[in-house]
Amino acid sequence: MVTDPDRVPSYTHDRSTGTPSGQPLAVVFARSTGQEHRPVRLQQVVAEALQLMRASLPASVALESSIDSGTAMVLAEMIASGELSSLARPGAEPAARHTMHVQGTPLSDGIALGHVVLHEPRVVITNVIADDVPRELKRLDAAIATLRADLDRMVEHRDVADGGEHRDVLEAYRMFSYDQGWMHKITEAVTTGLTAEAGVERVQSDTRARMLRASDPYLRDRLHDLDDLANRLMRVLMGQDHAPGREQLPDNAIVVARSMGPAALLDYDRKKLRGLILEEGGPTSHVSIVARALGIPTVGEIENATGLVEPGDAVIVDGSTGHVHMRPPQDIEAAYGERVKLRARRQAQYRALRERPCVTKDGEQIALMINAGLTIDLAHIAETGAAGIGLFRTELQFMVAPTLPRTGEQMTLYRTVLDAAGKKPVTFRTLDIGGDKVLPYLRNFEEENPALGWRAIRLGLDRPGLLRSQVRALLRAAGGRELRVMFPMIATVEEFDKAKALVEVELTHLRRHGHLLPERVQIGTMLEVPSLLFQLDDLLERVDFLSVGSNDLMQFLYAADRGNVRVSARFDPLSAPVLRALKEIADKASKHGKPVALCGELASQPIGALALAILGYRALSLSPSAVGPVKAMLLELDCKKGEAAILPCLEQPIGSVSIRHKLEGFAAAEGLQL
Ligand code: PEP
Ligand code: MG
16 A cells, blocks of 8 residues: 555545545545645544544444454545544534635635635424414415515525526526415414414425435425425515625625525625525526526535535635635635636627627637527527537526427527627537426436436437427517527437438428428437447438537446446546547547537537647537637647647557647647647
8 A cells, every 4th residue: 555645646536425545544644634644654544534434424333442453444545535433423523623625516706715604504493383373374465475575685686687587597496486285284284273383394394305315406406496485485484684784794704505596696695795605506506597597606506505504604606617625825815816816807808809700810710609508598699609509408497487388489599599699600509308307397308327218319219299299389480580400319320310300391481371480400419329430431321410528428438327427437538549539539520521519518618629720620519618618729829739749649559658748748748728
């Protein structure tokens, strides 16, 4: 065993547990206890491991004094990695007062430095039994009226009143307060002899129980909304404030919450609220949609965040990378302070580039488009100066709606998107649902491997009614203009033929009924299933364009679940196997004269975009925040030089050269900002 931590070149954290990965145990252990790393002898590690375990285990669990060093090592590692967290006594985290660095999911861009405010949604009820039921029912009615009036005011607040997905989310939340079923259950509970607040709490515990069972993130978000609403109603009943008042908030408040409904964030004074950290909540959670609309840097999926900090602790939230530094040392704080300043300068620089065409130094034009899916994203076209929308994820509308959106509602959204894009192209992707993107209003089938299951175009072809209604909405929305549509998860050319035929049937139908048709319909496909790599010529003869989905292509090429960081981070997308596949796609598309774009996350990292430009990609679709950095890099790139430096590496024996390092070296030599 290596015990010299100085031999470890880098230090990374596992996203889900904050675990340092791939390191000698001594280092893992030293870090887990918050100590500075230092050479540690094996016995010392074992002794400290035993001590740590004693501190972490409940009093009821006796630790064998004869435990051997091997077992101690294994246990220490498990404690350090969080795998033994279920045994840990609450509050016994030894690292709680030390500086701590964890990695979560970036939810809303930006960097914030400030002090912790714990979000305390829970309300403690002291008075449970009612002596006067009719009076309690009256109190309940009055509280509901106040709750609704509060929410009306909140939704109309000028910060959020403009249209956009956050507005839809808040509207949906407000509608919950009118939900008859919910009201009925609370009234029923009060009628059994509970006080109004106890009645609300009883219904809320039922909601929480369902929340714990729900594995679907969309459904969980909805249940969070209800949970949040119940807390709000209880506070109205008990005359408590929803959030600390302006005077109680520190100037730079970073709110740390287990979870949050969308309205709770709006309770905080916006002048003082700087950032948000959540234990739960993914990118499509309602609170993150609202946080993005308000421009509040947010990081989610930080396990036990509320247990790791105390009110007033200094904290840094990096919403662009997902890093959170708790009680950071001075040098980290200073470095982040610098980054904030630099970011502001860079943003100004990127804004200045907005109108400049994206052409490399040697004259290669590269179209930079954005990925979108919600109406809130549309403003980014103008803000970034993007060349269009390279991927519009239509399923997001379905995921935030309480019921299946009708053809008319779909059409309205698509028209809004096309209007916002003006003359710039928009590529709509048909529904990519199924698998883990389960819609609560569609029947859910248990699947062992949802990513490989009945999803996307497979579901679309088997349930053509859904796909046809979507295609009809798209064709009608694009009447008189160009429609670009592509299908997700196509695995065979036959699937593409069938999907394309379905578009033609709808076109014929609309023509027969005298509707205004699109001026031109371009039909393409996502390339995200590796089987297509072996049917490229046949596929390219049929499609009007290709768009490579590198997120799924990577996951399937390496058989590594993209959502599971234990496996997804161990394969490098900039390694020869992936780059060879990507080059083959670009070369074949060019041979067939068919445009090819790449719309996965790879394009959103400057180093990924550099590799793609060198491989021959001339259209990339990015997260809006990546357009500035990627464009700044491409404007300084000489593609020919890049090809000469990098392409030969693709032919070299695997393992003999790191293409990522080569790309970094090339960028440094050429002065490209990665
Ligand atoms: C992809 O797979 O790369 C892609 C862009 O699609 P999504 O991330 O929506 O699966
Ligand atoms: Mg995909």
